Amino acid sequence: MKGKDLVLHALKGGQCSTIPWVPFVGVHGGHLIGKNANEYLHSADLMVNGISKAIELYEPDGIPVCFDLQIEAEALGCKLGWADENPPAVLSHPLSGLSNISSLNPISPDQGRIPVVLKATRELRKKYPDIALYGLVTGPFTLGLHLLGTEIFMRMFEDPASIHELLDFTSGVTRSMSKYLLDAGCDIIAVVDPMTSQIGPDQFTEFIHKPVKSVFDDIRQQSKYSSFFVCGHAQQNIDVMCKTGPDNISIDENIPLDFVRNICQGYGISFGGNLQLTLVMLMGTPEDCQRNAVDCMDIAGNIGFILAPGCDLPMKTPIANLKAVGSVIRDSYQQDIIRTLEHKPDKTKILNLGEYGKTDRVIVDIITLDSESCAPCQYMVEAVKEVAPHFEGLVEWHEHSIKNLEGVTFMSSLFVKNIPTICIDGKITFVSQIPPRNELIRAIQSRINEKLKIRLRVKQGEILLLGKSSEEIAPLREKTRQAIAELGVTIEVREETDPLIIQSLGVTQTPALVSVKYKIRSEAGQPGTDVIKEWIKEII
Amino acid sequence: MNPEELLAKIANCVERGKVNKTSPYPPDLKGQDGADELSAQALVEGIAADQVLSLGLVPGMQIVGVKFRENKVFVPEVLMAAKAMSAGMKHLKPYFTSGAVKRKGIFIIGTVMGDLHDIGKNLLGMIVEGAGWQVVDLGIDVPAAKFIAAVDEYPGAYVGLSCLLTTTMLNMEKIVTEMKAARPDTKILIGGAPVTDDFRKRIGADWYSPDPQGAVEFLNKVG
Numbered sequence A: 001m002k003g004k005d006l007v008l009h010a011l012k013g014g015q016c017s018t019i020p021w022v023p024f025v026g027v028h029g030g031h032l033i034g035k036n037a038n039e040y041l042h043s044a045d046l047m048v049n050g051i052s053k054a055i056e057l058y059e060p061d062g063i064p065v066c067f068d069l070q071i072e073a074e075a076l077g078c079k080l081g082w083a084d085e086n087p088p089a090v091l092s093h094p095l096s097g098l099s100n101i102s103s104l105n106p107i108s109p110d111q112g113r114i115p116v117v118l119k120a121t122r123e124l125r126k127k128y129p130d131i132a133l134y135g136l137v138t139g140p141f142t143l144g145l146h147l148l149g150t151e152i153f154m155r156m157f158e159d160p161a162s163i164h165e166l167l168d169f170t171s172g173v174t175r176s177m178s179k180y181l182l183d184a185g186c187d188i189i190a191v192v193d194p195m196t197s198q199i200g201p202d203q204f205t206e207f208i209h210k211p212v213k214s215v216f217d218d219i220r221q222q223s224k225y226s227s228f229f230v231c232g233h234a235q236q237n238i239d240v241m242c243k244t245g246p247d248n249i250s251i252d253e254n255i256p257l258d259f260v261r262n263i264c265q266g267y268g269i270s271f272g273g274n275l276q277l278t279l280v281m282l283m284g285t286p287e288d289c290q291r292n293a294v295d296c297m298d299i300a301g302n303i304g305f306i307l308a309p310g311c312d313l314p315m316k317t318p319i320a321n322l323k324a325v326g327s328v329i330r331d332s333y334q335q336d337i338i339r340t341l342e343h344k345p346d347k348t349k350i351l352n353l354g355e356y357g358k359t360d361r362v363i364v365d366i367i368t369l370d371s372e373s374c375a376p377c378q379y380m381v382e383a384v385k386e387v388a389p390h391f392e393g394l395v396e397w398h399e400h401s402i403k404n405l406e407g408v409t410f411m412s413s414l415f416v417k418n419i420p421t422i423c424i425d426g427k428i429t430f431v432s433q434i435p436p437r438n439e440l441i442r443a444i445q446s447r448i449n450e451k452l453k454i455r456l457r458v459k460q461g462e463i464l465l466l467g468k469s470s471e472e473i474a475p476l477r478e479k480t481r482q483a484i485a486e487l488g489v490t491i492e493v494r495e496e497t498d499p500l501i502i503q504s505l506g507v508t509q510t511p512a513l514v515s516v517k518y519k520i521r522s523e524a525g526q527p528g529t530d531v532i533k534e535w536i537k538e539i540i
Numbered sequence B: 001m002n003p004e005e006l007l008a009k010i011a012n013c014v015e016r017g018k019v020n021k022t023s024p025y026p027p028d029l030k031g032q033d034g035a036d037e038l039s040a041q042a043l044v045e046g047i048a049a050d051q052v053l054s055l056g057l058v059p060g061m062q063i064v065g066v067k068f069r070e071n072k073v074f075v076p077e078v079l080m081a082a083k084a085m086s087a088g089m090k091h092l093k094p095y096f097t098s099g100a101v102k103r104k105g106i107f108i109i110g111t112v113m114g115d116l117h118d119i120g121k122n123l124l125g126m127i128v129e130g131a132g133w134q135v136v137d138l139g140i141d142v143p144a145a146k147f148i149a150a151v152d153e154y155p156g157a158y159v160g161l162s163c164l165l166t167t168t169m170l171n172m173e174k175i176v177t178e179m180k181a182a183r184p185d186t187k188i189l190i191g192g193a194p195v196t197d198d199f200r201k202r203i204g205a206d207w208y209s210p211d212p213q214g215a216v217e218f219l220n221k222v223g
Helices: A003-011 A029-034 A042-058 A071-075 A115-128 A138-147 A151-158 A160-184 A193-196 A201-221 A235-242 A255-269 A276-282 A287-302 A319-328 A332-341 A376-391 A405-413 A437-457 A470-487 A499-504 A529-539 B002-016 B034-045 B048-068 B074-088 B092-098 B119-129 B144-153 B169-182 B195-204 B214-222
Strands: A061-066 A132-138 A188-192 A223-232 A248-251 A270-275 A303-307 A361-368 A395-399 A422-426 A427-431 A462-467 A492-496 A512-517 B106-111 B134-137 B158-161 B186-193
Touching: A003 A061, A003 A132, A003 A188, A003 A223, A003 A255, A029 A042, A042 A115, A042 A319, A071 A115, A071 A132, A071 A138, A071 A160, A115 A132, A115 A160, A132 A138, A132 A160, A138 A151, A138 A160, A138 A193, A138 A201, A151 A160, A151 A201, A151 A332, A151 B074, A160 A188, A160 A201, A160 A223, A188 A201, A193 A223, A193 A235, A193 B195, A201 A223, A201 A235, A223 A235, A223 A270, A235 A255, A248 A255, A248 A303, A248 B144, A255 A270, A255 A287, A270 A276, A276 A287, A276 A319, A276 B158, A276 B195, A276 B214, A287 A303, A287 A319, A287 A332, A319 A332, A332 A437, A361 A376, A361 A437, A376 A395, A376 A437, A395 A405, A422 A437, A427 A437, A437 A492, A462 A470, A470 A492, B002 B034, B002 B048, B034 B048, B034 B074, B048 B119, B048 B214, B106 B119, B106 B144, B119 B134, B119 B158, B119 B214, B144 B158, B158 B214, B169 B186, B169 B195, B186 B195, B186 B214
Parallel strands: A061 A132, A132 A188, A188 A223, A223 A248, A248 A270, A270 A303, A361 A395, A462 A492, B106 B134, B106 B158, B158 B186
Antiparallel strands: A361 A422, A422 A427, A462 A512
16 A cells, blocks of 8 residues: 555554655755745646655655645735745734734635645646645634734733634634645645644633634545644643544654654544654754654554654755655665664774775675575675685675674774675675676676785885996896796886996996895884884894 | 732732733733732832842743743743733833843844744743843844844843744854854854754854743853
8 A cells, every 4th residue: 555545544543564654845845846935835837846856756655735834824915025945924914903803804715826726736636646635724823823913822811702703714714725625636634733832722722622623524524634733842732632633633843752642542543743854854864864764653653653744844855865764664674774773883983994805815794684584684695605605715704783783883884874785895895785696706806806906016026137237237137037927927127237326235246136025014003113123133 | 018018919910911900811810900000009119120120020920931841831821921021111111221220131132034933032032031131132034244233232242043944043053153253252042943952062052942941041040
């Protein structure tokens, strides 16, 4: 099961062998096609292109058509401030200072940017019949705050009747907007009401319960599904949110996922979230994102859970980070690796392997999860095991299972990031894929050849031919060449005619031949004076 | 009512968000004097202005700050308390001007460039003001240059940066870097929904608090 079926199955509280993945792509869709937030959120075509790109890259099971909580507010007369990288912000509150809300008319599907979103929904529906489309609507309280400004908080105490009236109106707007989006083809309506995180459960029950419940009831009557999105510190309200009767609750990283799971499951409501948006998704590495995704899945379990970022993805969330989440969610083997690698060794335990692989033999290391339980690891080890004897003792191989701390340390020291990996003389050579026999042989042979070349290039000694002139040296030169050719070795031959140099070598009569043998006594170290003295004694 | 009782009553009005006599909230104090009338009465009865502030209004707001941190009250209650506080404060204005009452220090706040959200910043401002600090609010969408100019205008002031959007966290980083380069001695506090202490360490700001009360505690400690 995948796509829409999988999302709806989870949404209804079903058990899923693969967790559904719903990246909340908002203005990030603009980023994917090189458009700023302002252009993107004004064009159905750009939204379709941006979401299509996201579907192609991230392989989601579900996706929102548009993530902009200002659409209804704008249609109702709020002025918006636009930015290049964010959804717009509400700058004016048409009801601020007014005692009644009768000045506002209900919305219609042709107001403001509503037609743009509806057109994008219809086109995406046609293009992607098998992906769950989320229609996002502004929740009654957040819309009320847009319309009235922060006065809404004080009026809850000073003039509660006016707030009831306002939220009655805004919940009508939310219901209408939900219906437009469902009619255009959305499968799920997400009621996004982040400002409810700012109030307590008593106020929620008094003011928010009825307006929000009416939205969820209405959606259910249309035989469609709903989710209640609240980002921010809303932990105090999860229980009262469940009481409003959504099919699903989605929260962000501010709320522990196990807390939400326990409460939602008590009400038979599915839940979703809570990939960390900033430090992980925006600023972390693909590995960080995968680890976070696996953590979320491990905490949530596979019953009625949808993996999603905590809120609207920041515009410039790295594509690689989202792709990494999309890939790990369907790869239980990769998930196992991440779980095993959870306890990375600290930096002090990284081995210095700068000199690794400089012995005469070629060393093949296979970094595995564990070749006994992990099939790809097993095949990789078998491939090496089979090929090694052909090199008649020239090749030495080792398996390093990252289930042991030594294995993890070794892996980090060689900067290996994927499992399984084959390193030849400490160099990452085959990543994740088991190499065909011939390729493996070729790679090992090429390393043997390389080492041989290095060995041949190393100057082990030289021959000096000394004489008064080139002519005097000529016969000796010829014999030396022949000797080298017969031995089949490479050795440098130098000629010297400077009498002072010849004298310095202790030679009194020419032509003469001096052989010089170099011996490396110390490399990358500081031998003591006594040791150096011994070496000197050997050559005097 | 003796002075102690009167000051305690002022504190209670601030804590409960009782603004003035006509205010319907909280219902159990309906028809009674609020922070507005009681502060005026205290001054008339000869209680020093700085005592009205430090023993009446500020303690009330402090209790609200602690309750807010403990998730016992939420934004609406804090705003009501701030409204009551400011109703009392308006009677103290002349004493601030004359110098009879001194503030603890100056706290410059603003939402960072690119971010137009002000609820968090306003809450912080009210609570810090309620703790006896003078708050200079630079508003929203504030660039580094404006913060630096404000620091020059109010030497020794502390600076609080707020952001709500994940994307403007990066602007917060730029502002902290520019301010630390230009005015290295200025202490910078950061806060806002997406911000964490790890992020603070990363960008080199001096203090992070997930709630306004944490900022007050920091300011009272260093100020």
